[in-house]
Amino acid sequence: MSPEARRRRVTLAFALLLAATAVAVVAFMTLGARGNWSFVLPFRGVKLAGLVIVAVAIAISTVMFQTITNNRILTPAIMGFDALYALIQTVLVFTLGAIRVSAMDPRVIFAVETGLMLVFAGLLYRWLFSATVRSLHLLLLVGIVFGVFFRSISGFLQRIIDPSEFLILQDRMFASFNGIDQSLLLIATVIVLACGAAVWRMLPVLDVLALGRDHAIALGVDHQRAVSVTLVLVTLLVAVSTALVGPVAFFGLLVANLAYLLLPTARHAVLLPAAALVAMIFLIAGQTILERVFAFDTALSVVIEFIGGVVFILLVIRGAAR
Amino acid sequence: MIEVESLSKSYGETVVLDAVSIEIARSGVTAIIGPNGAGKSTLLSIIGRVLKADGGRVSVDGLDLAHTAGDVIARRLSFLRQDNHMTARLTVRDLVTFGRFPYSKGRYTPDDKVHVDLAIDYLDLGNLADRFLDELSGGQRQRAFIAMVLCQDTDYVLLDEPLNNLDIKHANAIMRLVRDASTDLGKTIVVVLHDINMAAAHCDRLLVMKDGRVMQHGTAEDVMKPDLLSAIYEVDVSVHPIAGRLVAVY
Numbered sequence: 001m002s003p004e005a006r007r008r009r010v011t012l013a014f015a016l017l018l019a020a021t022a023v024a025v026v027a028f029m030t031l032g033a034r035g036n037w038s039f040v041l042p043f044r045g046v047k048l049a050g051l052v053i054v055a056v057a058i059a060i061s062t063v064m065f066q067t068i069t070n071n072r073i074l075t076p077a078i079m080g081f082d083a084l085y086a087l088i089q090t091v092l093v094f095t096l097g098a099i100r101v102s103a104m105d106p107r108v109i110f111a112v113e114t115g116l117m118l119v120f121a122g123l124l125y126r127w128l129f130s131a132t133v134r135s136l137h138l139l140l141l142v143g144i145v146f147g148v149f150f151r152s153i154s155g156f157l158q159r160i161i162d163p164s165e166f167l168i169l170q171d172r173m174f175a176s177f178n179g180i181d182q183s184l185l186l187i188a189t190v191i192v193l194a195c196g197a198a199v200w201r202m203l204p205v206l207d208v209l210a211l212g213r214d215h216a217i218a219l220g221v222d223h224q225r226a227v228s229v230t231l232v233l234v235t236l237l238v239a240v241s242t243a244l245v246g247p248v249a250f251f252g253l254l255v256a257n258l259a260y261l262l263l264p265t266a267r268h269a270v271l272l273p274a275a276a277l278v279a280m281i282f283l284i285a286g287q288t289i290l291e292r293v294f295a296f297d298t299a300l301s302v303v304i305e306f307i308g309g310v311v312f313i314l315l316v317i318r319g320a321a322r
Numbered sequence: 323m324i325e326v327e328s329l330s331k332s333y334g335e336t337v338v339l340d341a342v343s344i345e346i347a348r349s350g351v352t353a354i355i356g357p358n359g360a361g362k363s364t365l366l367s368i369i370g371r372v373l374k375a376d377g378g379r380v381s382v383d384g385l386d387l388a389h390t391a392g393d394v395i396a397r398r399l400s401f402l403r404q405d406n407h408m409t410a411r412l413t414v415r416d417l418v419t420f421g422r423f424p425y426s427k428g429r430y431t432p433d434d435k436v437h438v439d440l441a442i443d444y445l446d447l448g449n450l451a452d453r454f455l456d457e458l459s460g461g462q463r464q465r466a467f468i469a470m471v472l473c474q475d476t477d478y479v480l481l482d483e484p485l486n487n488l489d490i491k492h493a494n495a496i497m498r499l500v501r502d503a504s505t506d507l508g509k510t511i512v513v514v515l516h517d518i519n520m521a522a523a524h525c526d527r528l529l530v531m532k533d534g535r536v537m538q539h540g541t542a543e544d545v546m547k548p549d550l551l552s553a554i555y556e557v558d559v560s561v562h563p564i565a566g567r568l569v570a571v572y
Contacts, residue, residue, distance in 0.1 A: 066409075071409065203428065207428065208420060211408065212409075214370075215420070217370075217392065218370060219474070221393075221423075260411070266416060
């Protein structure tokens with residue numbers, strides 16, 4: 001493919017993604033609107049902002065995680081991040097009681113969760129990415145083992161917890177795009193914007209990190225530092241998205257791989273916004289379909305897993321045919 | 323000059339490098355040869371900064387690797403390892419352009435483009451420049467990676483087994499290219515090789531390693547001796563002058 005053809009293809013794909021996002025936003029804001037627009041627009045606008053923040057956080061964190069691990073099947077969720085989130089929630093409810101946790105300021109809980117997840121990522125992944133341990137299989141295994149470990153502790157605590165508290169806990173942990181916690185929306189927006197600015201500054205470094213550890217070092221990148229910074233950003237973004245909507249495992253994998261497929265480029269300046277747009281299209285269009293077609297009868301995560309599953313199988317079949 | 327002082331490295335009980343001290347002079351091609359497990363790639367990886375030594379120090383032109391910023395070293399010394407698996411989907415030109423990263427940090431200038439075009443031409447990759455790496459043969463891909471390293475425009479180039487999995491034709495072409503890059507562009511090239519005849523024919527100096535130690539460092543005449551090679555490889559080796567070269571038969 002000549003450079004001009006490639007540039008045209010990238011521009012075209014980007015324009016299509018932007019158009020699709022615009023269509024989804026307009027549909028989400030206007031379809032089925034009855035009554036006063038001055039009520040409808042701000043009401044739906046806040047919901048839309050939540051979806052956009054979550055989409056950006058999941059897309060960027062997944063693509064960056066795949067870049068530093070040089071692997072396109074790994075996601076923060078596979079590495080035990082979501083299990084840790086569930087564990088923190090369970091421990092909170094178990095030790096403090098559901099009523100007190102519900103009464104607590106969600107921003108405090110959010111700060112505690114984010115802090116714990118940062119510590120976890122710092123401790124676990126620093127040595128996993130250090131010079132001595134470099135096997136991807138080990139990384140995967142450790143991630144899976146930690147995931148199982150966290151899930152087992154959560155499961156154990158959930159079995160001995162008061163049944164009514166368990167119901168509240170279960171409700172808190174189920175991925176939900178409907179009831180995005182609005183008190184967290186502002187702080188989430190600030191964090192995502194700050195992370196976005198940091199990511200923007202390290203875009204060329206991310207491109208080099210995608211070549212792999214040895215090439216990055218040979219090209220003069222302080223690999224350990226760059227990976228640590230990236231992991232902090234990934235952790236913050238995962239914390240934001242899990243705090244807002246709960247754990248979503250499959251979604252990041254889907255949008256990241258769709259972005260790689262749609263855009264014949266390895267530049268993060270293109271890949272990251274594209275993945276974010278794909279995520280927005282899925283979330284906003286999905287939520288619209290959910291609200292207008294299924295009349296809230298199902299959860300968005302179900303819709304996304306369905307569409308995602310179909311697309312993913314198509315990807316696998318196409319990959320095998322080539 | 324690359325100076326290596328009492329460099330040591332072990333994995334658990336196994337000593338891979340046993341207080342290795344060598345000096346690699348500026349200019350020329352130096353081959354590191356020796357049996358499997360001699361520590362050749364480990365030595366090169368430590369000089370290339372992708373592996374940390376347990377003890378000792380390495381300096382390039384007087385700059386201590388441990389205390390010099392990565393990008394400063396990356397403008398003097400480049401390193402290419404043997405297995406270059408790539409998840410990112412890159413064209414040859416994309417890859418070669420990364421060679422300019424130590425200079426422009428991702429904001430590539432017209433000057434960088436000149437260097438990229440030169441490297442692509444030098445490796446005769448002009449008609450492949452816009453192909454994706456996964457669409458190339460092994461030899462072509464190896465040339466693309468060497469183009470990236472040349473585009474990095476460093477005085478010192480380290481190549482870890484660049485002839486791996488290449489047939490005679492491609493291995494020969496790469497070796498001649500290494501030779502020419504050293505002669506035409508004045509680069510100091512250190513290359514890990516398995517084929518001692520290839521090393522003797524194309525390299526100015528040979529560094530022979532066994533069990534983590536340097537056994538001999540000198541010209542082909544110094545190294546191509548039946549007793550030395552027999553002891554190193556633990557097989558009977560005889561050396562014959564054929565067509566003006568010393569050829570080892572084993």
